[in-house]
Amino acid sequence: xxxxxxxxxxxxxxxxxxxxxxxxxxxxxxxxxxxxxxxxxxxxxxxxxxxxxxxxxxxxxxxxxxxxxxxxxxxxxxxxxxxxxxxxxxxxxxxxxxxxxxxxxxxxxxxxxxxxxxxxxxxxxxxxxxxxxxxxxxx
Numbered sequence: 059x060x061x062x063x064x065x066x067x068x069x070x071x072x073x074x075x076x077x078x079x080x081x082x083x084x085x086x087x088x089x090x091x092x093x094x095x096x097x098x099x100x101x102x103x104x105x106x107x108x109x110x111x112x113x114x115x116x117x118x119x120x121x122x123x124x125x126x127x128x129x130x131x132x133x134x135x136x137x138x139x140x141x142x143x144x145x146x147x148x149x150x151x152x153x154x155x156x157x158x159x160x161x162x163x164x165x166x167x168x169x170x171x172x173x174x175x176x177x178x179x180x181x182x183x184x185x186x187x188x189x190x191x192x193x194x195x196x197x
Contacts (some may be wrong), residue, residue, distance in 0.1 A: 063110075064109070064110065064111060065111055066110065066111065066112065067104070067111065067112040067113060067114045068113050068114070068132045069113075069114040069115075069116065070113065070114070070115055070116075070170070070172065070174050071115075071116055071117075071118035071172065072115050072116065072117055072118065072171070072172050073118070073119065073171075073172055074171060075100065075101070075102070075103075075115065075117045077171045078115055078170060078171055078172060079103060079115070081151075081170050081171050082105050082113065082115075082170070084149060085145075085146055085149045085151050085168075086134070086146075086176075088105040088106055088107060088113070089105070089106050090103050090104070090105060090106075091103075091104040091105065091106045091112060092104050094116070101116060101117050102114065102115055102116035102117060103115055107134065113132070130175065131167075131174070131175035131176060131177050132174075132175075132176060132177070133176075133177040133178075133179050134176060134177070134178055134179065135179045135180070135181065136178050136179065136180055137180070138180065139156050139164045139165070139166055139178055139179075139180040140156060142166070142178055142180075143155075143156060143166050143178070146166075146168060151168055152168065152169075153166050153167065153168045153178075154166050154167045154168075158182075159196070160193045160194060160195055160196045161185060161186040161187065161193050162182050162184040162185050162186055162189070162193075163179055163180065163181055163182060163185045163186075163187070164179070164180040164182065165177055165178060165179055165180075166178045
């Protein structure tokens with residue numbers, strides 16, 4: 059039997075590698091763990107999401123997303139969603155207002171420079187992820 063420990067990484071494609079690196083570094087505070095090189099040039103990198111989780115980014119010119127090659131979204135747990143939203147807004151990035159979702163977690167949403175949706179998540183003491191119990195979806 060297999061037991062999954064956690065998400066190791068999510069891979070996204072970038073039209074502009076350095077703009078994407080800057081967004082994740084300056085807006086979300088993620089450091090580059092390492093770069094991928096080919097013919098002496100950087101064509102991708104790993105971003106540190108804490109612990110053993112990462113986001114893998116590769117340059118892909120002319121990238122367009124459709125239902126067959128786009129991640130719907132990925133989710134980042136944050137310590138304080140109010141502070142995260144305030145910081146993101148201070149960087150000039152659109153972010154939704156904080157919402158208490160049907161699973162009793164706080165969430166907010168942004169998009170990276172490539173249009174990838176990112177959910178920001180703060181667990182509560184009642185979060186279904188830990189408390190269990192079915193929840194009625196409100197979307």
